[in-house]
Amino acid sequence: MAIKKVRVKKAKKSIRPGKAAKKPIARKKAAKRPAAKKVKNRAKAAGKKALELNLEKVGEVTHYFPHVNAAAVKVLKGGINVGDQLYIKGHTTDFKEKVNSVQLDHVSIETSKKGQEIGLLVKSRVRIGDSVYRI
Numbered sequence: 645m646a647i648k649k650v651r652v653k654k655a656k657k658s659i660r661p662g663k664a665a666k667k668p669i670a671r672k673k674a675a676k677r678p679a680a681k682k683v684k685n686r687a688k689a690a691g692k693k694a695l696e697l698n699l700e701k702v703g704e705v706t707h708y709f710p711h712v713n714a715a716a717v718k719v720l721k722g723g724i725n726v727g728d729q730l731y732i733k734g735h736t737t738d739f740k741e742k743v744n745s746v747q748l749d750h751v752s753i754e755t756s757k758k759g760q761e762i763g764l765l766v767k768s769r770v771r772i773g774d775s776v777y778r779i
Contacts, residue, residue: 699731699777705770706761715770718761722778725755732766734774741767 702724707716715732717724724730728743746753747763756762 699779701775702730702778703776705732705734705772705774705776707772708766708770710769713766713768715764715766716761717764717776719756719758721758723756723758724762724764724776724778729779730764731777731779732770732774733777734771737768737770737774739768740779 700721702721703717703719705715706718709715724743724746726743726746729740730743731740732738743764745763745765746756748756748760750763753762
């Protein structure tokens with residue numbers, strides 16, 4: 645009688661000694677959004693574009709002071725007065741605000757002129773380069 649040789653499979657070596665190899669994670673398929681929401685978002689975006697077209701750019705943010713929630717703004721056109729309604733728009737910034745306080749060299753003023761760099765209190769974070777529009 646002949647004896648058959650049988651091959652025995654060896655266990656795979658783990659990538660890291662002393663730890664078992666990780667199994668790949670199964671990924672879930674993303675659910676599709678309903679068509680109605682897409683239409684609403686398009687309408688919202690179109691409204692924002694229309695809002696931007698009717699605005700006058702009066703300045704640009706040059707610095708932000710997070711401890712006091714204040715922005716340094718370079719006045720480019722016209723001026724900014726206490727009581728004006730401003731729209732601040734940037735890459736991640738998008739809000740409207742009424743001007744309560746304007747300062748020039750730590751002194752409160754009522755109006756600013758073209759070319760001045762003023763301080764404004766803002767309600768949320770702004771970034772350097774954000775545009776300031778008058779509504």
